Amino acid sequence: MSKRSWWLMISIGLGIMLNPLNSSMVAVAIPNLQHTFQLNYTAVSWIIFAFYIASAVTQPVMGRASDLFGRRKIFLAGLLVSFIVSLCAPLSISFGWLIVFRIVQSIGTSMMVAVGMAIVRIHITEKQSTALSVLSIFLSGAAAIGPFIGGLLMYWWDWRAIFLGNIPFVIASMLLAWKVIPDDKASIPKADRLTLGKWMIRIDAAGIFLFTLGLVALLLGVLSAQSSHSLSVYSFTVGLAGIILLAAFIWHERRAASPFIPLRIFARHPAMTWVNIEFVVVNLIFYAVFFGLPSYLQIVRHISELNTGILMLSLGICSLLVSPVAGRWIDRSGPGPALLFSAMFMTLGSIGLVALGPDSGMIGICMALGAFGISNGLNNVGMQAALFAASPKEIIGVASGLFSTSRYIGTILSSLLISIVAGTQFTFAGFRLLGVILTIAAVLLVCMQWQRYKRHQHISSDTLS
Template identity: 70%
Template sequence: MPLNSSMISVAIARLQNVYQLDYTGVSWIIFSFYIASAIAQPVMGKASDLFGRRKIFLTGLVVAFVASLLAPLSPSFGWLIVFRIVQSIGTSMMVAVGMAIVRIYITEKQATALSVLSIFLSGAAAIGPFIGGVLIHWWDWPAIFFVNIPFVAASFLLAWRTIPKDESPESFARNMSFRKWFDFIDASGILLFTVALVALLVGLLSAKSDGHVSLRNVIVGLIGLVALAAFVRHELKATSPFIPLRTFAKYPAMTWVNVQFMFVNILFYSLFFGLPSYLQMVRHVSEFHTGILMLSLGFCSLAASPLAGRWIDKSGPRPALLVSGMLMTLGSAWIVTLNQTSPVISVCLALAAFGISNGLNNVGMQAALFKSSPKEIIGVASGIFNTSRYLGTILSSLLIGIVIGDKFNAGGFRVLGIILTVIALLLVFMNRRRRESGQLQES
């Protein structure tokens, strides 16, 4: 579903007009998808380890098909959010399992294999904003969901023929009751995590929208903090935790990879979602031309991915991640220089820098995860890894909402660029400080 996510970035301004929402309200089309994905990724990783990766992957395609069919028929924005959540669950089944399949069935030159996967993902990102801009320009926003249907159907037929059949599940998996399944996925932990995340988001966004800190906002924020503390305590005691915090302590290299990946996605998605809205709302660029400009992001990522695979197979992930951090610093700093008189085409420099860095990160971070995670927990590790991706995406949208406010403006976008520059410099510093015996476990 990278295609749909990239098209949504161009559709945000249109949805804001259709449903008469401010940016904070319409941003829940992003929040809902990634909150649900952050929850579903570890669950589906567990499910694939237990019940079979092929079954979970194919089921995910069916779920995504149904959501893409029903979302355009939504009678209200609330129903659109519901179908986006369903879509995210289907996507989570595919993403976590796809990484696990690469880890298990490809034992040599994994970075090269990951680069091939990244090419397809980057290809979707490359054409997504353009296709979204064309569809919205000539039809309307529902078309960005309908266009998923042929891709999902073709993917199902291809996966059915190519993914190896699952081994017979263990007897306890076949006989697992509904209650045992709830214990296995840690339903209590999921509930606490969801309450904490949603309450903290609502509290922060409401405070920003109101322009002051009200008692209601403080109470909602406190509920989120209490739920977060209860979640941590519960996870440390649970026999089958939703997010295995003790595993992070046992494998510090894996912890480091996930933290860094979260920061990478804060940077990337702040640009990915923020720049199209800036172009349309501040510079009054049409959806069609915004999509054309966004092509430079995907095409640069597409070109960088195969080169990254060969480089990382030879030298390990650390050099590629260091260069990536430098490129994101360049792109973020360039955003700060933009003003009302800057040529619109000049934004392509920032997009190109982030595109190349994205190609390096797509391969480098996953290669770092494989180096740091034992093979026997790769399903859970892949789920946690993608949870880090979605947490970064959620935080990027939250950052945009807080910095920009309810309506995009040039000054707020410049402040966003300054913040992104600081984060990018932090990533460069962290990569430079890493040693051969450090957390990426390079040999």
């Protein structure tokens, strides 16, 4: 691979890592945000909801927008948006303004993720698998070390440092990207450019509107009822409106010419549907730990942000160490065995959380986190391989988009679960209840993966016979 190709990968990698980095760094900042803005955990959890809902909507939209404006322009625009947000977010005068900046930050970072992989795939023609694996290291590595970096920044200042810490990465990526990313023309010829109305149909603006508004309304209704410990007229009305809007979204998507989420694909390919359901459950469990444990350690155990980040690093290190081993294992044996072991480790980690007492030592916490890290390393490769095995080649692009949506849905559900369990303030009893719920979900996942493993064994035996 040429030197220019390596610089291109580095410039793209520094950009696309901003999305997982900012989604994970905030895990250790939640208690500080609660204290600064005098809010309960349920209210502060919107810092997570807003980011993932915006990411789920922006990434597919910007992928399509690159046809009109060119991938280089979209990538550089995302860097510019991220730079502006990193400077302005620390000046937020209220939590509402911070949420606005968080949404804009998600849009900016998602613009880069949406086109970064495509830029590498188009402009690096030799050793593409190596190039894509390097970018995967940027993505998974940023998510893994995010809490540790967040803990260091919080030790240096407060939640404002979470945003300012982006600036060196943004500047480095911008300088490199401006120089090494080739200037590409829009893939749609100027004579064939879509009008605004046709482009809105192409991106399914109506579907995006129904999905976003319905999801936000449903979350508002559920969280409002949970906060007041009663089903008020407001929470019932808003929650019901959310359900109706999501039902309208499903009806619209089944009839749209270019649907935001092509639900008809699920009906035609049940094996792919099950992979996405499993991926939702995997992300629900993993991110409930990823976001819930740092708040428990800081609020209940009174462990500092820096030490919390160091503890969370055990999860990231185990995940990064296992990922390359998982790749070789899955190449030899297929995804079934690795995913079954992943579900078992996830169950062990969940049981480990339940077993933690109010005064449990750091070794017990690290062992539970290590189990989740091993599970995540196996899942990073195994779930993707399972998707490829279950999806026909002609729809692999659509399948990958649905796969990303499943990740965001699982993450949003994890935040909702934490908010319901934690309520106004994290307690030891609430954390133990969270562990019990995650254990039940992990056991369910083991059963699902055992069925996959048995099907694979049955198919293999039939092939040999």
